[in-house]
Amino acid sequence: MMDQTPINLLEIKNLKKTFAISSGLFARPLTLTALENINFTIRQGETLGIVGESGCGKSTLGRCILQLLSPDEGQVLWLGQDLTKLPAEEMRKRRQDLQIIFQDPLASLNPRMTVGEIIADPLRTLRPELKKDERRARVLKTMEAVGLLPEMINRYPHEFSGGQAQRIGIARALITEPKLIVCDEPVSALDVSIQAQILNLLSELKDEFGLTLIFISHNLSVVRHVSDRILVLYLGRIVELATGDEIYEDPKHPYTRALLTAVPIPDPKLARQRNIDALKGEIPSPINPPSGCTFRTRCRFAKPFCAEQRPPLETIEGGRLVACHRWREIEVPEEAVLGV
Amino acid sequence: MKQVLKVEDMSVTFALHESEVHAVREMNFALSEGETLAVVGESGSGKSQAFLAIMGLLAKNGRTGGRAMMGDVNLIGLAPKQLDVYRGKDIAMIFQDPMTSLNPTLRVKTQLAEVLVKHRGFDKGKAVKSAVEMLERVGIPEPAKRANAYPHELSGGMRQRVMIAMALLCQPKILIADEPTTALDVTVQAQMLDLFKTLTDDFGTSLVLITHDLGVVAGVADRMMVMYGGRAVEKGVTDDLFYDPRHPYTLGLLHSTPHIAKRAERLDPIQGLPPSLEHLPKGCSFNPRCAFAFDRCLNERPPLTETGNGREKACFYEGPMTYGKVA
Numbered sequence: 001m002m003d004q005t006p007i008n009l010l011e012i013k014n015l016k017k018t019f020a021i022s023s024g025l026f027a028r029p030l031t032l033t034a035l036e037n038i039n040f041t042i043r044q045g046e047t048l049g050i051v052g053e054s055g056c057g058k059s060t061l062g063r064c065i066l067q068l069l070s071p072d073e074g075q076v077l078w079l080g081q082d083l084t085k086l087p088a089e090e091m092r093k094r095r096q097d098l099q100i101i102f103q104d105p106l107a108s109l110n111p112r113m114t115v116g117e118i119i120a121d122p123l124r125t126l127r128p129e130l131k132k133d134e135r136r137a138r139v140l141k142t143m144e145a146v147g148l149l150p151e152m153i154n155r156y157p158h159e160f161s162g163g164q165a166q167r168i169g170i171a172r173a174l175i176t177e178p179k180l181i182v183c184d185e186p187v188s189a190l191d192v193s194i195q196a197q198i199l200n201l202l203s204e205l206k207d208e209f210g211l212t213l214i215f216i217s218h219n220l221s222v223v224r225h226v227s228d229r230i231l232v233l234y235l236g237r238i239v240e241l242a243t244g245d246e247i248y249e250d251p252k253h254p255y256t257r258a259l260l261t262a263v264p265i266p267d268p269k270l271a272r273q274r275n276i277d278a279l280k281g282e283i284p285s286p287i288n289p290p291s292g293c294t295f296r297t298r299c300r301f302a303k304p305f306c307a308e309q310r311p312p313l314e315t316i317e318g319g320r321l322v323a324c325h326r327w328r329e330i331e332v333p334e335e336a337v338l339g340v
Numbered sequence: 341m342k343q344v345l346k347v348e349d350m351s352v353t354f355a356l357h358e359s360e361v362h363a364v365r366e367m368n369f370a371l372s373e374g375e376t377l378a379v380v381g382e383s384g385s386g387k388s389q390a391f392l393a394i395m396g397l398l399a400k401n402g403r404t405g406g407r408a409m410m411g412d413v414n415l416i417g418l419a420p421k422q423l424d425v426y427r428g429k430d431i432a433m434i435f436q437d438p439m440t441s442l443n444p445t446l447r448v449k450t451q452l453a454e455v456l457v458k459h460r461g462f463d464k465g466k467a468v469k470s471a472v473e474m475l476e477r478v479g480i481p482e483p484a485k486r487a488n489a490y491p492h493e494l495s496g497g498m499r500q501r502v503m504i505a506m507a508l509l510c511q512p513k514i515l516i517a518d519e520p521t522t523a524l525d526v527t528v529q530a531q532m533l534d535l536f537k538t539l540t541d542d543f544g545t546s547l548v549l550i551t552h553d554l555g556v557v558a559g560v561a562d563r564m565m566v567m568y569g570g571r572a573v574e575k576g577v578t579d580d581l582f583y584d585p586r587h588p589y590t591l592g593l594l595h596s597t598p599h600i601a602k603r604a605e606r607l608d609p610i611q612g613l614p615p616s617l618e619h620l621p622k623g624c625s626f627n628p629r630c631a632f633a634f635d636r637c638l639n640e641r642p643p644l645t646e647t648g649n650g651r652e653k654a655c656f657y658e659g660p661m662t663y664g665k666v667a
Contacts, residue, residue: 053525054496161613162383191382192552196596196609203606218525221555221598225607248600262530264555266597268579271559278534279527281481282495 006043007079009180009212010065013039015074017057017064017236021287032287034060035236038074039313040321042180047206047213049227049244051220051259053283057236058216062182065214066098067091096126099173103185105165109157116153119143119171126176138175145208146171147201163194167201174205182214187222199226220263224248232256235286235294238313241321252322254299254330293325301326341372344513344546345394345431350406350416352386352393361617363389364570366644367406371514374540376547378561378578380554380593382614386570387550391516395433396423410514429459432507436519438499442491448475448502449487455509474505478535497528504535511543518550533560554597558582566590569615569625572644576651586653588630591661624655632657 015038020029035057042048050058063069065076067083076083078098083091099122102108109118119139123130130138140150146167157165166186173181183202187195203226206213217223223230223244230247232240232255240253251257258279265271279298284290293311296302306325313323324330352364364386371377381387393404394415408415410430415423435441443451452471456462462470468487475483478501491499500520507515517536521529537560539545549561557564557578564581566574566589574587585591592610612629615621624642627633636656644654 053527163613191614192554192593193382193596193610194613196598196607197611199598200606200609219598220526221600224600225598259526260600262526263600264526264529264533264553264559265601266554266558266582266594266599267601268558268582270601271555274559278530282497282528283525 008041009044010042011077013075015064016072017060018072030287033236037237040231040241042212044212045210046228047215047226049223049230050216051223051230052233055283056233058233059184062184062214062216066100066182096176097179099178100182101169101173101186103188105162105169106157108169109165111157114154114156115168118168119175122176142171142175162190163198166198180212184216220259235289239323246320252327253324254301255295301330343370344373345371346409348407350408352389353403355401362570363617367572369565371546373546374544376540376549376561378557378564379548379550380557380564381567382552384614384617385567387567388518428455429510430512431514432512433516434503434507434520436522438503441503444491448489452506455506459510474509478505497524514546516548521556536560569620570617574653580651587655588632588661589626
């Protein structure tokens with residue numbers, strides 16, 4: 001699927017994002033660290049999955065990459081150019097190359113615009129030189145690519161089901177001929193049969209237009225299905241980054257393992273045999289994260305020293321990344337990976 | 341096995357301005373003690389409305405026909421006051437979004453204790469004590485402290501546990517759970533499913549699990565009922581339906597579900613969209629999306645028929661259904 005020498009389309013360096021949380025009228029605001037020490041690259045033509053529990057920072061990361069949120073520190077290098085330093089006008093032009101698809105398809109479409117107007121909207125700002133009929137021709141071509149019928153061009157979003165609405169959202173992202181699309185939970189709100197249609201559509205479009213995708217989802221089965229490499233986040237930090245096969249067949253981080261064994265398997269016999277390594281408790285508050293390794297409070301391999309030092313993000317064999325003090329010592333029996 | 345609920349020929353209709361919509365038609369099933377029945381379907385299949393009807397919780401324009409027998413009592417047609425004798429005590433329901441089912445202005449313990457005071461005549465002190473015990477049983481850490489919290493102070497997983505605790509306080513015979521884990525993270529979902537297993541195994545509670553997620557079904561359900569366009573289209577033991585589906589819709593759902601241990605290049609989804617209940621296709625409701633449909637399916641509606649081994653299906657097609665042909 002990838003070239004021999006993949007170009008690094010995007011390079012994220014030391015990214016940090018905090019939010020100030022008000023704790024009362026006169027109280028000093030608390031700081032919530034949503035992302036910290038984020039370092040990774042995205043290669044041209046790949047699909048990078050980002051997984052983690054709610055509140056782990058996966059959507060914030062997607063928005064920081066697109067400069068919809070400004071990171072506090074760090075760089076977002078797009079083909080070597082730092083997007084965080086770009087003046088607003090320059091960044092607006094750059095948006096042709098970087099687009100986004102949202103989770104709730106209906107909520108992300110303006111109810112007072114027709115489908116044609118919604119899909120053409122990015123062209124009005126980004127390609128103002130296009131004439132009206134050129135714009136219309138592009139809209140129709142894009143609609144065809146995503147499986148919408150030409151006669152739908154004058155209809156309004158409320159006339160569409162969730163799956164059709166998501167196709168409209170995809171067409172709007174696609175019309176600027178982007179190089180990268182951030183898909184933020186694009187199928188989570190859809191019915192199972194429709195979800196599969198949209199996943200297939202995304203993979204067809206990726207091949208047809210040579211897209212690079214960042215696929216954010218809490219559903220590991222879906223991420224496994226679409227991704228070349230997978231980034232696992234926990235409390236705003238990278239705990240593991242590896243290819244899909246490596247993550248699913250040989251996870252190194254205890255959190256990745258725990259996530260995998262919790263994924264429901266649509267196979268009753270396997271499901272019954274499974275030995276679920278259920279994580280105890282819930283994700284701690286990012287306002288007051290645990291010292292040292294932030295996962296230690298739920299980790300069954302944690303030792304006292306895990307509370308003292310934060311594990312560095314190490315590059316290990318095959319260019320994988322992992323952040324765990326004990327990854328070398330933890331034996332993973334083969335059948336234990338998925339719990340079967 | 342003792343039957344705890346027997347639903348016969350149940351229907352649900354909603355009156356609109358000038359027409360009516362049939363949300364559920366000809367529903368029949370029995371639920372045994374300690375059994376988990378999964379009711380599977382997509383939006384608009386009628387899966388939630390059927391059980392809201394049994395609980396007497398339909399919208400004002402809804403009408404229910406048929407019978408839902410709990411012992412000698414037909415729950416359908418009972419006045420709200422009469423239903424309250426059974427609701428919460430013998431049959432309880434929990435929903436996808438616990439925040440909308442909990443009262444945001446009352447502490448958790450107040451809401452829980454109310455159930456016991458009302459149904460079991462406990463005094464306030466004893467009720468609160470039992471409530472805290474139940475919170476501990478459903479896996480809430482520091483239950484005494486959490487009991488003093490308001491719902492918004494708890495996480496989504498905790499709120500769902502509070503809902504389950506509330507539903508279990510009177511040890512109901514039947515628990516209906518409508519997409520109980522859909523809003524939760526996988527790790528918390530796994531904890532909840534584990535809790536459900538404990539309930540049915542240790543307490544003998546009968547569980548109805550309404551869901552669209554076949555992964556969840558595979559892990560916990562004894563039997564399944566697949567619904568489409570307001571009707572049951574296939575019923576049977578969970579393993580039979582997963583390994584040998586007889587209805588093209590069941591097969592299609594299975595091929596649409598990504599499997600974490602098997603990475604297929606492409607999923608093989610059902611084409612088209614679920615039908616609108618106001619404009620159901622003629623003949624079999626599934627025929628426009630079905631790869632095996634033939635002339636008869638376009639004109640005649642297949643009845644739900646027994647096919648042996650406790651299985652039923654509503655489909656005229658009898659030939660083999662091979663992978664890939666559903667696309």
